[in-house]
Each structure stands twice: as structure tokens, then as C-alpha cells.
Amino acid sequence: xxxLLAADKIKLxxxxxxxxxxxxxxxxxxxxxxxxxxxxxxxxxxxxLKDIVIDGATSILxxxxxxxxxxxxxxxxxxxxxxxxxxxxxxxxxxxLGQRRADYYLAKLIMAAGLTFxxxxxxxxxxxxxxxxxxxxxxxxxIDHYFSYALQAFIVLYLLILANVAVYVxxxxxxxxxxxxxxxxxxxxxxxGFVPGVFQQTEHFKFLTNWFTQTYLFYRNLALPAAIxxxxxxxxxxxxxxxxxxxxxxxxxxxxxIK
Amino acid sequence: xxxxxxKTTGVTKKYGQHKALADVSIEIRRGMIYGLIGxxxxxxxxxxxAIMGLIETDTGTIELFGQHDTKGLQQARRxxxxxxEMPALYPExxxxxxxxxxxxxxGVDETEIERLLTMMNLATTGRKHVKNFSLGMRQxxxxxxxxxxxxxxxxxxxPTNGLDPAGIAEIREIILQxxxxxxxxxxxxxxxxxELSLVATHYGILHHGRLIRELSKEQIAQESQQYIxxxxxxxxxxxxxxxxxxxxxxxxxxxxxxxxYQHNQAVAQINRALVLADIAVTRIGVTQQQLEDYFLNLTxxxxxx
Numbered sequence: 001x002x003x004l005l006a007a008d009k010i011k012l013x014x015x016x017x018x019x020x021x022x023x024x025x026x027x028x029x030x031x032x033x034x035x036x037x038x039x040x041x042x043x044x045x046x047x048x049l050k051d052i053v054i055d056g057a058t059s060i061l062x063x064x065x066x067x068x069x070x071x072x073x074x075x076x077x078x079x080x081x082x083x084x085x086x087x088x089x090x091x092x093x094x095x096x097l098g099q100r101r102a103d104y105y106l107a108k109l110i111m112a113a114g115l116t117f118x119x120x121x122x123x124x125x126x127x128x129x130x131x132x133x134x135x136x137x138x139x140x141x142x143i144d145h146y147f148s149y150a151l152q153a154f155i156v157l158y159l160l161i162l163a164n165v166a167v168y169v170x171x172x173x174x175x176x177x178x179x180x181x182x183x184x185x186x187x188x189x190x191x192x193g194f195v196p197g198v199f200q201q202t203e204h205f206k207f208l209t210n211w212f213t214q215t216y217l218f219y220r221n222l223a224l225p226a227a228i229x230x231x232x233x234x235x236x237x238x239x240x241x242x243x244x245x246x247x248x249x250x251x252x253x254x255x256x257x258i259k
Numbered sequence: 260x261x262x263x264x265x266k267t268t269g270v271t272k273k274y275g276q277h278k279a280l281a282d283v284s285i286e287i288r289r290g291m292i293y294g295l296i297g298x299x300x301x302x303x304x305x306x307x308x309a310i311m312g313l314i315e316t317d318t319g320t321i322e323l324f325g326q327h328d329t330k331g332l333q334q335a336r337r338x339x340x341x342x343x344e345m346p347a348l349y350p351e352x353x354x355x356x357x358x359x360x361x362x363x364x365x366g367v368d369e370t371e372i373e374r375l376l377t378m379m380n381l382a383t384t385g386r387k388h389v390k391n392f393s394l395g396m397r398q399x400x401x402x403x404x405x406x407x408x409x410x411x412x413x414x415x416x417x418p419t420n421g422l423d424p425a426g427i428a429e430i431r432e433i434i435l436q437x438x439x440x441x442x443x444x445x446x447x448x449x450x451x452x453x454e455l456s457l458v459a460t461h462y463g464i465l466h467h468g469r470l471i472r473e474l475s476k477e478q479i480a481q482e483s484q485q486y487i488x489x490x491x492x493x494x495x496x497x498x499x500x501x502x503x504x505x506x507x508x509x510x511x512x513x514x515x516x517x518x519x520y521q522h523n524q525a526v527a528q529i530n531r532a533l534v535l536a537d538i539a540v541t542r543i544g545v546t547q548q549q550l551e552d553y554f555l556n557l558t559x560x561x562x563x564x
Contacts, residue, residue: 093341093347098335098336
């Protein structure tokens with residue numbers, strides 16, 4: 001697999017797509033911080049419950065604030081990064097050298113996970129810097145050990161977003177088509193943001209609400225004590241999603257004919 | 260006896276009820292340039308994909324470099340290079356970067372890259388992205404990509420597809436050079452059969468997924484019929500003359516052409532008889548059947564493209 005990772009590294013380092021992803025994830029918090037300052041100048045007040053990020057300390061929740069945007073940007077990136085291998089036929093170059101399909105799949109997942117991590121760090125760090133400059137560092141209400149909280153929150157948010165990325169990777173390998181994968185990936189993101197709400201209204205399927213990563217990414221405020229106590233559940237749901245998506249993706253990919 | 264590089268036994272691949280490959284058994288030995296011939300949809304690309312492990316076969320065995328189990332085949336495939344249909348390249352990367360990616364895929368160092376770029380006449384492409392290359396340049400780069408991992412066995416599916424005559428000749432020279440200098444074994448398909456006949460040493464003819472004939476270059480030369488081709492003013496007027504000469508094995512191609520078989524020594528007599536009968540003969544001579552004609556006869560006239 002190290003061969004495949006080395007090949008992917010060459011592709012990524014020469015790709016404009018990675019620069020574009022990092023540029024978006026870097027500019028977004030900057031624009032949001034400036035927008036926040038304009039809001040304050042207009043006489044309004046930023047509130048943590050509504051705006052999620054209001055100063056440097058709460059910027060650790062930058063991924064949560066931009067959960068949908070980050071998901072869509074990574075969906076597009078993953079679709080192109082993997083889908084193009086099918087569309088250009090370059091997947092044959094690696095597989096015909098006897099590389100195992102599971103290794104090929106995992107190499108792509110590792111690269112996508114790596115980029116997701118870098119994008120998450122960029123958006124969080126830029127957010128912290130820009131919000132600290134404009135609104136001071138501040139604090140997260142009720143948190144005594146900020147560093148420990150920040151580390152946990154970042155890991156949880158990273159895993160929640162990574163669960164989406166793992167699904168996008170699986171969808172791309174299953175559809176083998178950039179356009180189709182984009183549509184299905186988007187439907188998954190929106191659908192799993194909407195469906196838990198429907199389950200919440202039912203009596204028998206209410207428990208399923210908490211088995212969707214989007215429930216936490218879109219609807220929880222990770223600065224609140226109630227959400228903080230759910231961190232282990234969030235890690236479990238993210239891990240289960242990543243594992244299930246990967247097993248399904250590899251299984252189908254292993255039995256797929258490559259054109 | 261030279262080493263067997265590829266041996267397939269009874270390889271079958273079905274898509275629903277349609278058999279894309281039906282019981283295909285082929286043996287390719289070291290140093291052969293094996294030309295795979297067949298009309299569109301005959302199963303050439305499917306067969307090549309099966310060898311490369313890109314599709315699962317329903318039945319049959321594939322043996323590469325003496326290996327036939329899953330792990331052994333994976334190892335053996337590291338000695339292979341392939342270019343199937345259109346060149347599989349990264350359009351946003353340069354020629355050098357494409358070669359670097361494939362070198363990394365194969366886990367080999369990059370020492371061959373410079374030599375390959377020079378060999379394929381791509382050394383001066385510099386920072387130019389592959390998306391801006393001509394088709395000929397892409398085909399040459401695709402072959403370079405297959406070679407960067409130092410393969411012993413090359414699979415080339417339609418490597419001259421879409422090229423102009425100069426490009427076709429260039430690719431042909433490259434293939435012959437590779438076989439002569441590196442001792443490569445090649446499995447190649449092309450719909451340009453007369454072009455293929457300039458490089459291939461052996462042929463396999465696939466028709467509706469079945470391997471209907473396998474033969475060497477020498478065999479095809481023997482089996483290809485020679486015949487007398489007559490071009491004349493009135494083909495119908497010549498028929499009584501040929502009957503008088505007790506020549507029965509002939510075909511009236513059209514109003515001005517007749518092909519006479521199995522009487523190749525009788526060109527002068529036929530010509531004299533026709534002229535004496537006051538039939539104007541524009542052209543007469545012995546013609547060698549081309550590979551394409553041989554293929555069309557064998558497959559009942561199905562076109563290649």
C-alpha cells in the first residue's frame with residue numbers, strides 16, 4: 001500500500017484541487033469573522049447558541065459551524081480525486097500491476113482522511129486567529145480546562161466529518177462515476193441531515209436519530225454540557241459509519257469489473 | 260521450448276445471457292508478438308482485462324509466468340505493462356509526473372524515466388500538461404508508462420487508435436524496438452490488420468467471444484489464398500471462355516472483375532484465351548490475399564470497425 005500512497009502523494013502535490021480546498025477552508029473562517037464584526041458594528045450581538053463561534057476560544061467549533069460547507073467541499077474533492085481515476089482509466093495502471101483492490105481503496109481513504117485533517121486544522125486555526133484578533137480569545141462558558149476540551153472537541157468533530165468523507169469514498173467507488181457520486185453524496189449529506197428529524201417524530205425509530213453523524217454535526221452545539229457528555233457516543237457513531245462504509249465500499253469494489 | 264508467459268484455459272465471461280468470452284484458451288510464449296484479431300465486441304478488450312485482473316471470469320484459468328493462484332497472479336502481474344483502448348493518463352500532470360506516478364505504483368525507482376522520455380520523443384515536453392498533448396504523444400506516453408516498471412509482458416489494446424499514418428508507423432517501430440532490444444513479449448490488438456501483420460508473429464482470431472483460429476505468421480502466409488485477379492471490359496463475356504478452359508473455381512466480383520482460384524500458373528493462358536476471344540483485358544495478375552481478407556473470409560464478412 002505504501003507504493004499507492006506514494007503515487008497518490010505525487011498526484012496530490014501537483015494538483016490544483018488540494019490548493020482550492022485549502023483556500024476555501026482558509027478563507028471561509030476569515031470571511032465569517034469579518035462578517036461577525038460587521039454584525040457587531042451594526043448593533044447586533046453574536047451569541048454562542050446561534051452563531052456557535054463568537055471568539056477565539058469557541059473557534060474550536062469552526063468545523064461544526066461550517067459542517068455542511070466542509071462536507072460539500074470534501075464531497076467534491078473526493079469525487080474528483082477518486083472518480084477521475086475511473087474516468088481517465090488510470091485505475092487500471094495500478095490494479096494491473098497486481099495491487100490488491102482493498103489496498104487501493106484504503107490508500108484513497110487514507111489520502112482523503114489526511115486532506116480532511118489538514119482542511120479541519122486550517123479552518124480551525126484560521127478561525128481561532130481571525131476571531132481572536134477581532135473578538136479576543138474569550139472562553140467557552142462552563143469549561144475549566146480549555147486545552148483538554150478543545151482537543152476532545154476537535155477530535156470528535158474531525159471524526160464526524162471523516163465519517164461523511166468515508167461515505168463519499170464508498171459512494172465514489174460504488175458508482176465509479178464522478179457525476180453520479182456527486183449526486184448520491186449530496187443526497188446522503190442532505191438526507192441524513194433530514195431523516196433523523198423524521199425518526200425523532202416516531203416512537204419506534206426514535207433511537208435511530210442518534211445513529212446518524214449529521215445529528216451531531218448539524219444539530220448539536222458542542223459547547224453545551226449536554227453535548228459534551230455525548231462525545232463518546234459521537235465517536236462510536238462516527239467509527240461505526242467509517243467502518244461500515246469502508247467494508248461495504250471494499251466489498252463492492254472487489255466485485256466490480258473495471259472498464 | 261521457450262517459457263510460457265500466458266496460458267488461459269477455457270476462460271468464459273458472461274454479462275447476463277451474453278457470453279463476452281466463451282471458452283478461450285490461448286498460449287503465449289516468451290518473445291512472441293501475439294496479435295489478437297476480432298470485430299468490435301468480439302471480446303478482445305474483455306479478454307485483456309481478464310488477464311490483468313480487472314474483471315472476474317466466470318470459469319476457466321489464467322496462468323501468468325507459471326502462476327495461477329490469486330497471490331501468484333498478483334505477483335506475476337508486476338511483470339506486466341498495459342495500455343487498454345485510450346491512453347490512461349493524468350491530464351493535469353506532465354509526461355514526467357505521469358511516469359513518476361506509475362513508477363511509484365510499481366514500487367520502482369525513477370532511473371528509467373529520462374531514458375523513456377527520450378526513447379518516446381517526449382523529453383522536450385517539459386512543463387506541458389498531458390491534456391495539451393496530441394493523440395500520438397499520448398499514445399507514446401501511454402507506452403512509456405507501461406514500460407516504467409520494467410515489464411516482461413506488454414498488453415497493448417489498439418495502440419494505434421486514432422493515429423495518422425506517420426504516428427502508426429512510429430508506434431510500430433517502437434514496438435519492434437522493444438521486442439528486439441528488451442526481449443519483451445507482447446499481446447496486441449488492432450483493427451488495422453495489415454498494420455498488425457507488420458509486427459505480429461502469431462495471431463488469435465476472436466469471433467463472438469470464441470477463439471476460432473490460432474496461427475503463426477508462417478501459417479497465415481501459407482493459408483492465405485493466392486488467386487488471379489482479372490480486370491476486363493465485360494466479365495460476363497469471359498465466363499464461356501473460362502468454362503471452355505475447364506476452370507470452375509472462380510468468382511465474378513462485379514461487371515469488370517473476376518477472381519480465379521487454384522490456377523495461378525495459368526495466367527498467360529487465360530490472358531491469351533481472353534484476348535483471342537476479343538475481350539479487352541485491362542489488368543491480370545496473381546494477388547496475395549491480405550490478412551484482412553483472410554479474417555473476413557473466416558468470420559463470414561463481419562467488419563472490424
